[in-house]
Each structure stands twice: as C-alpha cells, then as structure tokens.
Amino acid sequence: MEDTGVPAYLPVYLDGATAAPLHPVAREALLASLADGWADPARLYAAGRRAQQLSDAAHAAFAEALGVRADEVSLWPSGTAAAQAAVLGGLAGRARQGDTLVHSAIEHSAVLHAADRHQARAVPVDRRGRLDLDAWERAVEGDGVALASLISASHEAGTVQPVESAAAFCAGNGVPLFVDAAQSVGHVPLPTGWSLLSASAHKWGGPPGVGVLVVRKGVRWLSPYPKDDLYRPGVPGALDLPAVVAAAASLRAVLGEAEAEAARQSALVDRIRERVAATVPDVEVVGDPVDRLPHLVTFSCLYVDGEALLHALDRHGFAVSSGSSCTASTLRPSHVLEAMGVLSHGNVRVSLHRGTTAEDVERFLDVLPGLVADLRKEAGM
Structure with missing residues (x-):
C-alpha cells in the first residue's frame, strides 16, 4: 500500500449544513413505508x-412540527424547489400589487435566481451578516412591493436574522414575508410573523428530495407552473411518498432532540471559534458570535487558496465546505461574504450534525493550523 504520509483516521463529516446524515428514525420510516408508499394516492x-393515508399522516406531522395547519403544507422535490415556488408563486399571486421583491443581500442563490425575472430591491447587512432593519423598513414601504424574502439564518455565516422585526414592518405595509428556514428547522425555534416558509428535509437528517413549503391561509399564491389547480401549492406530478413519510418522522424526532443538541453543538462551535482565532494567524471568524445557529461556523484564512485548503483537509479525512462557493464554473466568491464585507479567501465552513463528537472537533483543530501553514509556505507567503 502506498504511504501517503497522512495518518489513517476514520473520515469525519463536517458538512451537515449541506446535508445531514440520515437520522435513524428516517431510515426506519423509509423502509417501513415502502410497502404502501409506492401507489398513487390519487387513486380510489x-x-x-393506503398511500393517501400515509400522505395525510405526513402532512399532519409536518403541520404539527411547524405549528401550522395541514392544508397549509405542500411538498416539493427539494428545498430549492420549495423556496423558488414560494417566491415565484408569491409574486404571481400579487401581480396586481406590483412586481418587486424586497430581499436581504444574503438570500440563498435559489431565491435570487427565482427573482431574476422580476424587479428586486436588495437590503444590506452589517459585517456580522445581520439585516439592516432601517433599510428594510424603507424598502418595504416603497411602491410596487409584492413580496419580501428574508432567510431565517445565514447558511454561510450562521447569523440569525431579526425575522420577527422584519415581519412587523412587512405587516404594517401589507406585504407578505417569505422565510427560507432551511438551516433553522430542526436546530432553533422558528420565528413568527411570516406568510410563507420553506425547509429542506436533508438539512435536518431526512432523506434528500423532500422540500416543504408552507403558505398561510389568506396569502394569495398562484402557481408559476402548468397544473390543474393553479391556486393550490403543490408540485405537478408524483412525489417520493416513502421519502416524504421518512422526512416527517425524522423531523418529529429531531425536534425532540433539538434543545439538547443545540446546547451540545453550540459548545463545540464556541470551541472552534476560539481555537481557530488563537492558533491560525491572519484568520477572520465571520458571523455573529452570539445570535447564530448552534451548529455552523465559518472562517477565512488570508494568503490561502480555499480550494487547496478543502482538498488538504479532505486528504486528512475531514469533509468540510466552503462558504465562498467558488467553483470552476463561476470563479467568483460568495455573494453572502461580499455583502458582509468580510474576507473570502481561504474560506471554510464547518457545520456539525448529531453524530459529530468532541473528539472529531479536537482532531480537526489539531490538524488545521499545520495545513494552513503548509499551504502558505507553498504559496511563498
């Protein structure tokens, strides 16, 4: 066997914000529902x-978990699809009021892409990634605003947004608020005051391929897709019903564990924030240190290529992500980090899940400083 010079450790997955490992309850529910979940629920x-009974039970479970009515819940092939349906359907439903979407500058790209065919007003954030509420108030007061969109917490920096304050300004101006809660559901309590909300099952440990969209009663929504009932949210075609059942079951289980898991993960993230700042020179730990998600931390290392750092960590058994979202196709850093005005070079996002241990975190913190130093040396810094 070739000696790579890298110690042989079990891989450590530290990218739970992209996709959390399948929760045991999701696995059990998925297998159990295969027997009856294959049929078309629309048939008599x-x-x-039997398939319709499974579907109804899943909708009821989602409604209970999210504190809404079952007939306000619709299921989509992904969280991205649910978020885009919220924006496109919300704007289409209020076309008489205007064609403008007000959104924060750090919304997920799925929301920004959905808004491309409409007018948009981007509201800035501060260096910690927190929404400028004064600018938000001015934006939603403007003419022609049909919908507002605010992510519940930054998927890259982890900063929790002042959703309830933003919602109050929206309500005062008769503007529905859509909240992308993909990173929050299953981790922190949901805010109140919103009109539409989306979530993604594989972020909380459900199977991939299940997105949740909630449209509250009284909110006008018009399908942007060809379908029979344009006023009832829902994706045309068949959904993966066993995956839907597994997603609902796992969400219920995750919420039962959420408070204890949030405390455990938050302590580990605090350790990462402190140790990285203390042991890696020329590093910036981004996001709000207090009003943040419990499981996510992002930092940027000056004089380091982010892709090279991710590959080096991967060779040492650590799967992490880059908040800078630099890819060969775009070659540009994250719009989120740009909006915050923070360092985007050598960017690493670490996000924990229920299987992440203190030992995993310690080993990561032991390895990271040496890898950063080696890459800087190779770059001649």
Missing part, C-alpha cells in the same frame, strides 16, 4: 387509499 382502489 385499496393501494391508493
């Missing part, structure tokens, strides 16, 4: 009726 024969 026995197999269809």
